[in-house]
Amino acid sequence: MTVRTRFAPSPTGYLHIGGARTALFSWAYARKNKGQFILRIEDTDVARSTPEAVKAILDGMSWLGLDWDEGPFYQMQRIDRYKQVIQKLIDEDKAYYCYCSKEELDDLRERQMRLGLKPRYDGRWRPEKGKTLPAPPSGIDPVVRFKNPDSGFVVWDDLVKGQISISNEELDDLIIARSDGTPTYNFCVVVDDWEMGITHVIRGDDHVNNTPRQINMLKALDAEIPFYAHLSMILGSDGQKLSKRHGAVSVMQYDDDGYLPEALLNYLARLGWSHGDEEVFDMEKFSHWFDFNSITSSAAQFNLDKLNWLNAHYIKHADLSLLVSKISKRLTSLNVDLAQGPDLLKVIELYRERSNTLKALAESIIYFYQLPDIDLELAGKHMTEDVLPILRSFTVKLNDVEWKIEAIHDLIQQTVSDNGLKFPKIAMPLRIMLTGGAQSPSVDAVMVLLGKSEVLSRINSFLDKIKNNLNK
């Protein structure tokens, strides 16, 4: 049997973390088994589906590098086929027209809730032996309902949750075609999973309750029942459900925020799945290791700290040229002119280990290309009266030094020794004048990158400013 999995998002919003993980697991299982991964857009909710959302989903998938073998299929383009199958079910007495109005149904539900019952359709239009149906009211377009078995159990071995059994008495006759004739989700899924030959349905566990209905319809169509794997949800970092209002952001937002797709993928893979103590691995390894036995059946909380840690790791190990291209895009969009400073590649090489995100990395190196705002309070703390003269004479000597890390380092070292000081006594003021702040890589390395004339110009202009202030 060739494994065929699918990812079937509805285009009512962007691709978020939960969807991305579902897609990732489906993709991985297909890859592991040399099967096919199919992308299907479930756009039968005409009112809420948008082309923008379709694009957002496709963008998200390709940013993550989750490539599909077939599709994207659009359900709206298969409407005729669904209608045929619906007609077939009606002809075979496996489905029927129901003339209940929405108001009637709301009424029914409300009454059942009041009685402590599970709200469900009572089957008033369901044709049965010896039962007389009311006359169809005129002027009402009926919906089509599937005739669900009214006894027995639907049982399946969920690949994640184990055996699940649900009584048919809990299920009602669900609507498979709306009054305007369009088929509904539960029905389209069944027809598609069947006709597209899906062998493993991997989806969020909010679909567990749909599964028995779908199995019943599959049986009615004499179709093979696929395996089901229901993934537990991903909760927000506060343990609350993710929703549009609450923390469910597009995967593309992670791109904007400076995360590498391989970091997000690695993080997501590890959320609800494990392979012993493995924490850091690429998708080749993941698709090799992936299996349903190692999926956790409980919900997982999203944790940004760990994503940050992974992202830092991937930044540290990324191709320098890739980082250069990503960082230069960011800096350019911040109106930073890269021609005004050192080779970006050299800067990134020195700074890549210091940031969790590309965004932070880009922002941390801006002062190579434009003058930094100097933290004056901090400067005051380090540039005390006693070090100013030493700094001045150091600057003069700097003019003649060979512009290499060691030579600069030696000069600083010699200056502090001559004056009975410790290294930071000179290094800190230099750092502040050159970068604006108190944190940077080794100051000699920063100086080499900045270049001699820029270094001297920044130091001198700051020292002059101090002098002028003192004279005032």
Add this chain to the structure above:
RNA sequence: GUCCCCAUCGUCUAGAGGCCUAGGACACCUCCCUUUCACGGAGGCGACCGGGGUUCGAAUCCCCGUGGGGACGCCA
């Protein structure tokens, strides 16, 4: 309300009856490295939801409770 699912450090997880004095990772703390901040290295803090069974033995199996989540749409 009814049905379904879930339950190990703060978080992600390992754990398939003895290997568990419960392992790893993130976060946190301490120390080392050091030119500040990071990186890196070495340590540390920290958990089996509760109660009953089953068993010579239970984090692991069963039952009940509790807590969390999901579903109950002419949404997907």
